[in-house]
Amino acid sequence: MSTQLSAGGADITIDQENGCRIDSLRVDGMELLRQGPHYGSFPMVPWCGRTANGRFRDGAAVHQLPVNHPPHAIHGLGRDLPWRTAGVGDTGAAFYFDLADPWPHAGRVTQTFELSGDALKITLGVETYQDSFPAQAGWHPWFNRTLTAGGPEAQIAFDPAWQEERGEDHLPTGRRIDPRPGPWDDCFGMPYGVDVTLTWAGELELKVASPAAWVVVYDEQPEAVCVEPQSGPPNGLNTLPRLVTPVDPLEVSTTWTWRRLR
Template sequence: MSEEEIRLAAGDVELTVTPANGCRISSLRVGGTELLRQGERYGCFPMVPWCGRTARGTFLNGATVHHLPLNSPPHAIHGTGRDTAWHTARADKAEAVFTYDLAEPWPYPGRVTQTFALTEDSLTLQLGVETYGDSFPAQAGWHPWFLRTLGGSEVTLDFAPAWQEERGEDHLPTGRRIDPLPGPWDDCFGMPDGVDVTLTWPERLELKVTSRAPWVVVYDEQEAAVCVEPQSGPPNGLNTEPRLVTPIDPLEIATTWTWRRL
């Protein structure tokens, strides 16, 4: 099976996954209309084993200090999965499964699994992180780049977060929860009942991003695209909201995108 591109289809919906480029969705076309920003850095990539920025690339596991490469100085950002070639475990017409083994610069051995399930009106993504030995803190989520404009129609966002994480000058949450502020955003929001964000391109398409996860980052500071990123913890969460992956308790997260034509 070619590792170049894996194509899934359901009705007139086509999904392309590129395992060698971080197992990202490089294309999602609904009725021939591309929904994602194109380019090797865009599409939709998995954030794993951490999401967003980790402060100064440093995190603790117990008393052990670990240092990650500062790929967004002065911080480490978005994990290692997007920079890794993944293995295609299984690919059928509308479903696929991919894996990669955690390795340097991540200090703990383990495995990450990502699955895709496509229908004519939805896409469900799942990520799992398991350890091969020691327990370690981890995060997982997705970073889609939805096109701001489809066929001349500009997107609007609708969501009702319970709070916004106050963002400091270093782009990290300060630890204070504040009432949600108007955009533009590069901010993390709390949705304790689960992520539920609706993107609407008037007279074109409505797309809902949902997840049982309670955190979402919204980034709409670029002209070309908007990002709605469900994730298992907030930015810098390896330090502030550590979620341990243990031999009997892997980290699992899922999100579903559901669309309807307008």
Template structure:
């Protein structure tokens, strides 16, 4: 990590570090000096672009063309290419930064991704947009935060609170089967539907409550590891390049946002 690539934001008691050189990810979110994100390579919170979750066997169809992506989670491709690319800092102030990156190999279409990250007292807003330069293409965008289960202050571990309208049934290949079922109890590595918008609370009892909100209706919840829990708002379900493609054109970019807000407990 080059310190030149890291943008630091501060507002109220919150501090955020954004590492443009390491996939445009949030490498730190501290509230009152307490770190909320899991540290280390591949963690923090990274943008998922130009797809979210797994793409079945790394293959997707665009019209008559079938494209193949690297199998970085064999037998599937997972979480896009944006998290593996360097981003450029287009703007940086004390409370806001804008990052950009260019889509290209191994993604088969040229395009641009823009992230805006804005911090205020009590909330962090993340916005992302994908533009097509020439050919239209299907895409998805979302965010993959790793929230620490234990904040290291002797409190209880984090719990998740949400009310989903449905759960995407997960097959043995970890991909949605296409059936919507009633939400099941965890642990989860599952996609849920919230037609009125994503609204999930991460609660550290007696310490902090953080709400992940988005106008999007899809969220993946992952809590199968002891160290962290993930709440991933996104524009479509896993394998959505094949099952629910959203076309990006020169006139119609794909845009989404999520806001994380927090309050102290106790």
């Protein structure tokens, strides 16, 4: 089961049965997202990136998550679950799922999509009516490196305040360093909001923006580049926990804005 939204030459397909991911984002017929059941753009929730050894501390308790990318737990649970439909219109849609085992706390995750002819806004929310718990939320889009056969490769432009030093275990060491040139599989700090531009020369410019202060950039595969706004760094359940409480839910949004260059 999938949901399609259209506005002004832009079309998206959302597969709520496959992690409520965006299967397809087309602008004037050009596909922006890498195709395949594990790609597109998926939500990362209730954690982002890797959680060390699948364990996180919540007060005095230590919880074990499924180690789905040994030796770590990666990218949350939302991408692997079916989501329920809350509402669908011509240019907007909303979905949700309820947190349950193997996540140790009850809660609800929502995701909304708002499409226009030159932008897509996505919002993730995590709420609880019971116990407080740490959580993260973000997105993992796989943008095609080229949009057309033989066309130009995407160029990445951004100006982060720092880069999280990455250890041999692919987790941040806790040390902030000056940003280094790519290729990257790295987390960067942008304390005034994520602002990353992808440019396919002569075809399309895409800006990925978010009020979130963290972004992971991954461009080590020839097929795609990933620009991942998220509410905290990898392993952040342990190193920078953000509590979701009954009176203070977690909400994060990202807006992708495109400009045609043809």
